[in-house]
Amino acid sequence: MDSTQTFQVFNRGPSPAARLVFFAVLSVLLMFVDARFHYLESTRSFLSVLVSPVQRLATLPYILSQAAGDFFVTQSSLLEEKKALERQHGLDAVQLVQHQSLLQENLQLRNLIALQQRNQFTGQFAEIVYAERDVFSRKVLINKGSAANLQAGQVVMDDKGIVGQITRVFPWLSEVTLITEKDHAVPVQVLRNGLRSVAFGAGDISQLSLRYMPVSSDIQNGDILVTSGIDGLYPPGIPVAKVEKIERDAAYPFARISCLPLGGVDKYRQLLVLSAMPKQPDRPESEPVPAKLKSRKAGIH
Amino acid sequence: MPYIDQQPEILRPVSTLFIVTSIVSALLLNALPWEGLWLVLRPDFVAVVLLYWCTHKPLRVGVGLSWAIGILADVGDASLFGQHALSYTVLAFGGVVLSRRLRMFDLREQTTQVFVILLSTYAVYAVVHWQVNGQIVWEYFLGCLTSTLLWIPISFMFQSMRQMRVDRE
Numbered sequence: 001m002d003s004t005q006t007f008q009v010f011n012r013g014p015s016p017a018a019r020l021v022f023f024a025v026l027s028v029l030l031m032f033v034d035a036r037f038h039y040l041e042s043t044r045s046f047l048s049v050l051v052s053p054v055q056r057l058a059t060l061p062y063i064l065s066q067a068a069g070d071f072f073v074t075q076s077s078l079l080e081e082k083k084a085l086e087r088q089h090g091l092d093a094v095q096l097v098q099h100q101s102l103l104q105e106n107l108q109l110r111n112l113i114a115l116q117q118r119n120q121f122t123g124q125f126a127e128i129v130y131a132e133r134d135v136f137s138r139k140v141l142i143n144k145g146s147a148a149n150l151q152a153g154q155v156v157m158d159d160k161g162i163v164g165q166i167t168r169v170f171p172w173l174s175e176v177t178l179i180t181e182k183d184h185a186v187p188v189q190v191l192r193n194g195l196r197s198v199a200f201g202a203g204d205i206s207q208l209s210l211r212y213m214p215v216s217s218d219i220q221n222g223d224i225l226v227t228s229g230i231d232g233l234y235p236p237g238i239p240v241a242k243v244e245k246i247e248r249d250a251a252y253p254f255a256r257i258s259c260l261p262l263g264g265v266d267k268y269r270q271l272l273v274l275s276a277m278p279k280q281p282d283r284p285e286s287e288p289v290p291a292k293l294k295s296r297k298a299g300i301h
Numbered sequence: 302m303p304y305i306d307q308q309p310e311i312l313r314p315v316s317t318l319f320i321v322t323s324i325v326s327a328l329l330l331n332a333l334p335w336e337g338l339w340l341v342l343r344p345d346f347v348a349v350v351l352l353y354w355c356t357h358k359p360l361r362v363g364v365g366l367s368w369a370i371g372i373l374a375d376v377g378d379a380s381l382f383g384q385h386a387l388s389y390t391v392l393a394f395g396g397v398v399l400s401r402r403l404r405m406f407d408l409r410e411q412t413t414q415v416f417v418i419l420l421s422t423y424a425v426y427a428v429v430h431w432q433v434n435g436q437i438v439w440e441y442f443l444g445c446l447t448s449t450l451l452w453i454p455i456s457f458m459f460q461s462m463r464q465m466r467v468d469r470e
Contacts, residue, residue, distance in 0.1 A: 019364035020394040027368065027390060030383030035433060040382050047376040054325060055377055058332035 110270075113159055123274040124148065126156075129173065138181040138201065140164075142271060145172045153233060155274045161239035161263030162186060162227065163271055174273075178265050179240070180206055188240050189228040193218055196228055199241055199259060206265055208241045210257040215248045217255065225259060235274060239263070312463040315358060323350050323459070324370060332377055341440045344448040347374055348392055348422055349455050352415065355396025356403045357459075367393035381433060388426040392418060408453055416449040423448075 014022070034040050126142040144150055146169045154166045156176050165184070168175040179186055184201040188210075195218060199208045213219065223243040229236025241259035248255045327346035335343045351370060354362035371386030378385065395418035396403075403411050423445040431437045 016364060016394050016397045020390060023364055023368040023390040024387055027371070027383035027387035030372075030386070031381050031429065031433075034382035044376055044382065047373060051328075051373050051377040054328050055332045058329050059334055062334050 113272075123272045126174070126271050126273050128176075128269045128271065138164075138178040138184075138265075139167075140176050140178065141173050142176055142273070143173065144273065145170045145174045147171050150174050150273060155234050155238075156271050157238060157274065158263050158271055161241070161261065162234065163261075163263045163265055165233075166273065176271070179208060179261055179263075180265055186234060186240055187228045187230045188225040189236075190219060191224040191226050192220075195219065196230070197225075199225060202258065206261060208259045208261055210243075210259065211254065213255050213257055214253065215250065215255045219243060219246060219255070219257060221246060224262075312460070315361070315463060317361075319462075320354055320358070320362060323354075327351075328370075328373065328377065331374070341443050342447050343444060344451040345419075345422075345444060346451070348389065348419060349448050349451045351389060352392055352396045352418060352452070353456055353459055355393045356400040359397040359400045362393075363397055364390055364393040381429065384426060384429050387429065388422045391425050392422040395421060408456060411456070412449060412452055415452045416445070419445050419448050419452075 030040070124144065126144040126148075128140045129143045131140045142156070150166060150169050152166050152169050156163045156166060162179055164176045164178040164181070166174045167177045177184055179199070179201055181201045186199045186208075187196070188199045189196050197210045197213055200211055201207075202209050210219070210225075221243055224239060225241045225243065227234040227236055227238045227240055239262045241261045243257060244260050245258045246255055247257075324347065327350040330346040331343075347370060351362065351367050355367065367389040368386045371389035372383070374380075374385035374389070375382050399414060399418070403414055406414065420442075423442055427437055427441055430441075
């Protein structure tokens with residue numbers, strides 16, 4: 001019944017099925033190329049020039065309503081916002097001033113410490129770079145090494161007391177063995193009465209112990225231990241530890257004495273490395289000298 | 302190109318402007334900021350309008366134009382290049398092939414046929430989505446139902462608009 005049927009036959013061109021196949025293949029190809037190679041971004045951006053006006057027109061009512069809403073913001077809400085911002089600004093300003101004053105104070109303290117330390121012992125500041133990850137070895141690495149003239153054996157302290165001793169030197173790093181390292185020994189003296197002893201690291205987190213002290217020795221809780229300077233390695237008179245607990249058991253010849261280090265052995269980052277002490281004359285070979293214990297020797301064996 | 306539809310009413314030849322305007326408005330309606338459930342239930346205006354023209358003017362609007370519109374829809378939706386194009390190609394093919402049969406039916410009977418065509422269109426789109434993203438969103442097929450429902454007002458409106466022009470003259 002279609003009057004244009006015969007007319008169409010000559011004008012149609014490819015059949016709908018042929019067109020379907022052609023355009024379907026074209027679409028699949030496009031999809032493949034788009035998904036895999038992303039070659040079509042420029043085509044997409046070109047075509048978006050055609051589409052974007054339509055899109056913009058479609059979103060126009062929404063945007064207009066938003067703009068209108070923004071325009072008719074009430075004065076009270078603006079005032080409230082302003083007040084809140086002012087309050088926040090005040091708080092921030094106070095904090096800023098505090099921060100600045102703290103910065104200033106910190107700088108001054110650092111200078112003071114450096115000055116004070118330098119009057120007594122020459123030394124240089126270093127910072128802990130990282131602590132060793134081994135639980136059983138109490139060692140840290142500091143950021144100065146042989147490039148800064150550090151040598152193994154130099155003493156490391158902070159503003160409160162001895163922290164440790166340099167045991168290995170790398171060009172830009174040094175390994176510091178903390179005094180709490182197991183069996184690390186520091187020759188000490190009780191500040192109260194001058195009693196000499198050796199403080200050993202207990203290998204614990206933060207403990208030292210005095211070994212080989214007779215049960216009868218005059219030592220009390222709260223006694224301050226300072227370096228005796230006997231070994232010629234540690235300068236004399238630097239605080240080391242404080243006696244915390246004394247167990248006197250008559251069954252054993254020695255008292256069990258545990259102490260807490262005074263220096264921030266595992267607290268701070270800034271440390272002072274003391275310069276090496278002048279060499280002392282060597283100890284005579286065979287003579288037994290019980291008081292002059294070589295610190296490292298006693299510890300290692 | 303004078304072309305008289307074999308319909309009970311005598312309809313005026315459709316101007317190119319009318320077709321273009323209708324398709325652009327459909328793109329515009331698709332591009333409205335639909336959200337959430339409304340986006341799921343949103344009929345595919347472009348698909349319905351294209352199907353109308355494919356069934357009623359298969360010589361003016363066919364597979365090629367539908368493909369091109371699909372490409373534009375892909376750009377607008379930022380979907381895979383050719384995803385809409387492929388599904389609209391299938392839609393146009395269904396519309397063109399079934400055009401003569403559809404025009405013999407009344408609106409109610411047309412709706413069942415249109416539903417099948419739209420379902421295949423949606424299925425093509427969903428299959429491509431599944432191939433690329435690895436999942437089928439079944440809610441997506443709800444749009445197929447609303448699109449089918451939209452067929453009735455759309456064809457009624459277009460038909461009456463073409464009718465009115467005759468009356469005015």
